[in-house]
Amino acid sequence: MPRPISATISISSLSHNLHTVIQQLQPDSGHASQPRPKVWAVIKANAYGHDIASAVSAFHEAEGLAMLDLDEALRCRELGWRKPILLLEGCFEPGDIRLAQAHDLTLAIHCQEQLDMLAASTATSPGLDAYVKLNTGMNRLGFSLQDFPQAYREAMMLREQGVLRHVGKMTHFARADDDPEETRQQLETFNTVTAGLPGSISVCNSAATLTSGLWIKVAGDEQWVRPGICLYGSSPFADVTAGQLGLRPAMTLAAQLISVRSVDTGGAIGYGHTFRCVEPVRVGVVACGYADGYPRHAGTGTPITVAGVRTRLLGRISMDMLVADLTPVPHAAVGSPVVLWGEGGPSVDEVAAAAGTIGYELLCAVAPRVPKHIV
Numbered sequence: 524m525p526r527p528i529s530a531t532i533s534i535s536s537l538s539h540n541l542h543t544v545i546q547q548l549q550p551d552s553g554h555a556s557q558p559r560p561k562v563w564a565v566i567k568a569n570a571y572g573h574d575i576a577s578a579v580s581a582f583h584e585a586e587g588l589a590m591l592d593l594d595e596a597l598r599c600r601e602l603g604w605r606k607p608i609l610l611l612e613g614c615f616e617p618g619d620i621r622l623a624q625a626h627d628l629t630l631a632i633h634c635q636e637q638l639d640m641l642a643a644s645t646a647t648s649p650g651l652d653a654y655v656k657l658n659t660g661m662n663r664l665g666f667s668l669q670d671f672p673q674a675y676r677e678a679m680m681l682r683e684q685g686v687l688r689h690v691g692k693m694t695h696f697a698r699a700d701d702d703p704e705e706t707r708q709q710l711e712t713f714n715t716v717t718a719g720l721p722g723s724i725s726v727c728n729s730a731a732t733l734t735s736g737l738w739i740k741v742a743g744d745e746q747w748v749r750p751g752i753c754l755y756g757s758s759p760f761a762d763v764t765a766g767q768l769g770l771r772p773a774m775t776l777a778a779q780l781i782s783v784r785s786v787d788t789g790g791a792i793g794y795g796h797t798f799r800c801v802e803p804v805r806v807g808v809v810a811c812g813y814a815d816g817y818p819r820h821a822g823t824g825t826p827i828t829v830a831g832v833r834t835r836l837l838g839r840i841s842m843d844m845l846v847a848d849l850t851p852v853p854h855a856a857v858g859s860p861v862v863l864w865g866e867g868g869p870s871v872d873e874v875a876a877a878a879g880t881i882g883y884e885l886l887c888a889v890a891p892r893v894p895k896h897i898v
């Protein structure tokens with residue numbers, strides 16, 4: 524028998540989450556004239572660890588898919604995705620342009636080197652769709668406020684030459700999850716710098732998409748939002764749960780107890796003896812450790828569900844095992860089911876918070892050795 528651990532990916536939860544986001548994008552009566560933004564479902568990093576193929580079949584309601592990796596984009600085409608695909612970091616080298624054109628991929632253009640690559644390319648009509656990216660304060664990718672107008676003009680020249688087809692505008696928010704005021708300022712900068720330049724617009728990540736009243740302030744004809752994390756049932760906000768947002772966990776990391784023992788008062792648990800028992804404790808050893816992608820920084824007290832009962836971790840996470848407190852689950856035994864996160868267990872966001880990180884990191888980090896079951 525293989526080790527009793529697996530990650531179950533729910534296609535219906537993925538679809539449900541996308542549908543929930545799309546519901547939020549219906550213009551209210553006050554803005555009935557503004558059409559619903561289109562959706563780039565972000566599936567980078569193997570669909571945040573959920574498997575590209577699952578995402579392709581679950582996100583059929585999205586108008587497009589967005590990712591970074593050319594290989595992942597080609598995989599989506601192989602899997603039959605015919606709608607647009609956006610490469611969020613654009614091309615890395617000239618050879619990428621030929622492949623992008625062959626597979627009709629949309630490119631972000633975030634630096635002069637990428638414009639130069641396109642200018643030197645042999646791409647021909649009908650050309651590639653592209654977004655010129657503006658840096659509105661994230662200071663990661665994108666043209667500066669000063670350089671953007673010239674970059675956009677160069678992109679429009681490439682369009683006249685047939686290298687590009689549609690040219691749009693994009694930016695990325697640094698604090699959409701925790702500072703709506705700063706986000707509104709970033710958006711205002713974007714609206715000001717791009718005013719009057721035609722083309723579709725893409726600005727909002729999950730947090731911005733789910734911040735009421737924000738996407739509606741994006742100026743322009745055709746808007747595309749770029750939600751990622753919320754599609755997987757994790758909240759982009761520290762103070763709002765995924766459940767409160769109407770999202771369902773798309774990944775359930777589950778394992779079993781492989782050993783049960785009682786530890787006497789004064790006994791300690793695991794490497795470093797970081798948890799010492801002040802009374803006798805019955806504990807269960809779970810077949811999951813940091814080599815499976817479980818965060819080693821999750822300490823004593825991190826929530827976990829054993830045989831349907833919520834309890835807590837004790838001591839340090841080992842490479843292949845961790846230890847759960849069975850005090851509230853006296854009937855637990857070897858073979859009892861354990862949910863590390865997901866359906867029937869704590870949310871991935873709760874575990875992430877206990878480990879001082881975010882749900883994104885945990886979902887992406889599930890190790891290849893954990894078998895995935897797609898349901």
Ligand SMILES: *Cc1c(COP(=O)(O)O)cnc(C)c1O
Nearest residue numbers: 565611695728729749750751752
């Ligand atoms: C990852 C990413 C997104 C999606 O972000 P979430 O916070 O997961 O919604 C959107 N746009 C860009 C450019 C990204 O890199």
